[in-house]
Amino acid sequence: MNSMDILDAIGAIDDILIKRAKEKQKSHHAIWTAVGTLAACFMLIIMLPMALNVFRGASDSANQSADKAEAEEMYFDYVYVRIDVASSTGEWSFVEFDSLKAIHEAIDSITGPSEKEDGNDHVQQEAAKDESSPLYSADSASKPKKGEYTITLRHHDGSIREYRLTETTLIDLTTRESFSITKEQAEHLLSLIKK
Amino acid sequence: MDDKQIVALYFDRNEQAIAETETKYGKYCYAIAIGVLSMHEDAEESVNDTWINAWNSMPPHRPSILSTFLGKITRRIAIDKWRRRTAEKRGGGEIALVLDELEDCIAHDSDVEKTLEKKRLEKVINRFVHKLPEKDQKVFLCRYFYMDSIESICRQFDFSESKVKSILYRTREKLRRVLIEEELA
Numbered sequence: 212m213n214s215m216d217i218l219d220a221i222g223a224i225d226d227i228l229i230k231r232a233k234e235k236q237k238s239h240h241a242i243w244t245a246v247g248t249l250a251a252c253f254m255l256i257i258m259l260p261m262a263l264n265v266f267r268g269a270s271d272s273a274n275q276s277a278d279k280a281e282a283e284e285m286y287f288d289y290v291y292v293r294i295d296v297a298s299s300t301g302e303w304s305f306v307e308f309d310s311l312k313a314i315h316e317a318i319d320s321i322t323g324p325s326e327k328e329d330g331n332d333h334v335q336q337e338a339a340k341d342e343s344s345p346l347y348s349a350d351s352a353s354k355p356k357k358g359e360y361t362i363t364l365r366h367h368d369g370s371i372r373e374y375r376l377t378e379t380t381l382i383d384l385t386t387r388e389s390f391s392i393t394k395e396q397a398e399h400l401l402s403l404i405k406k
Numbered sequence: 407m408d409d410k411q412i413v414a415l416y417f418d419r420n421e422q423a424i425a426e427t428e429t430k431y432g433k434y435c436y437a438i439a440i441g442v443l444s445m446h447e448d449a450e451e452s453v454n455d456t457w458i459n460a461w462n463s464m465p466p467h468r469p470s471i472l473s474t475f476l477g478k479i480t481r482r483i484a485i486d487k488w489r490r491r492t493a494e495k496r497g498g499g500e501i502a503l504v505l506d507e508l509e510d511c512i513a514h515d516s517d518v519e520k521t522l523e524k525k526r527l528e529k530v531i532n533r534f535v536h537k538l539p540e541k542d543q544k545v546f547l548c549r550y551f552y553m554d555s556i557e558s559i560c561r562q563f564d565f566s567e568s569k570v571k572s573i574l575y576r577t578r579e580k581l582r583r584v585l586i587e588e589e590l591a
Contacts, residue, residue: 224531226478233552
């Protein structure tokens with residue numbers, strides 16, 4: 212037995228092993244590059260939704276903060292109802308947003324929907340005699356009698372619609388249209404204003 | 407053309423089979439031959455002999471893997487050529503012939519024994535290689551079947567030279583122990 216015999220014997224090794232020995236090898240570098248790429252993709256897939264959620268959360272939070280600040284600003288700057296009647300200056304009180312919407316809807320149910328309907332109007336009811344109010348209109352200077360109210364719907368774009376509420380009618384002071392209302396409708400509106 | 411079609415050409419005794427084989431496996435067989443012989447002319451001759459050998463073998467033999475079938479033929483032819491070449495160099499001409507002639511004087515029983523021992527050695531080595539870890543197996547076969555250089559193996563597997571040498575050394579040591587156990591060494 213000599214080395215040539217071993218060399219000959221190696222020549223008789225199974226074909227499948229001989230073939231496999233020459234199959235293309237993937238280098239370590241290529242393998243690590245592939246593994247690194249896969250890991251990066253995996254991290255991206257895992258982390259991206261999380262990152263998006265964080266950003267979305269921050270954005271939502273920022274939006275909520277902005278909305279809240281805006282709401283507070285609107286609440287304190289514009290939203291008020293003066294509940295006293297024409298005969299005195301009375302006191303100012305605030306109306307919740309839900310009530311504002313309800314007031315708007317109640318008026319719309321009587322007059323038909325206004326073009327500016329979006330629920331964002333600000334409602335102000337002011338005493339008819341309060342001529343110092345910036346919302347007071349000369350056109351609506353037909354002074355309300357005792358027990359009557361002037362309701363001003365202020366749209367967020369600044370436009371104003373004014374209504375005169377009596378026990379039986381709701382008068383649109385802008386168009387001069389008059390709408391008959393039932394006692395229940397009047398009481399409902401009053402209950403919203405005085406809320 | 408796929409291997410089945412090429413083998414079919416051999417079985418049809420269509421000479422196109424050799425042309426197709428040369429086109430597809432010429433480089434592969436030449437790489438094996440040049441690994442053994444290191445001489446272009448001898449390697450070319452071995453490859454051409456391979457096609458003739460394949461033509462004479464098919465039919466009846468139908469190889470399962472044509473590439474390794476051809477590779478084994480090339481390797482065997484190249485090794486035989488190398489043996490003759492070294493014998494000529496060593497013997498200075500006549501002594502190689504004399505030794506060949508004297509070989510005939512050895513009893514046929516001895517040939518039978520030798521053949522049986524070679525067959526047993528083939529089985530032992532085949533089993534040994536099968537049991538090797540895949541990486542060691544490939545490195546071992548690249549070195550001792552294909553006769554690739556160490557540098558070439560390093561490139562193929564992206565291993566350092568010392569690593570390849572270490573794998574080969576450990577594998578040879580294992581083989582030596584196996585051959586001793588089998589009383590073949």
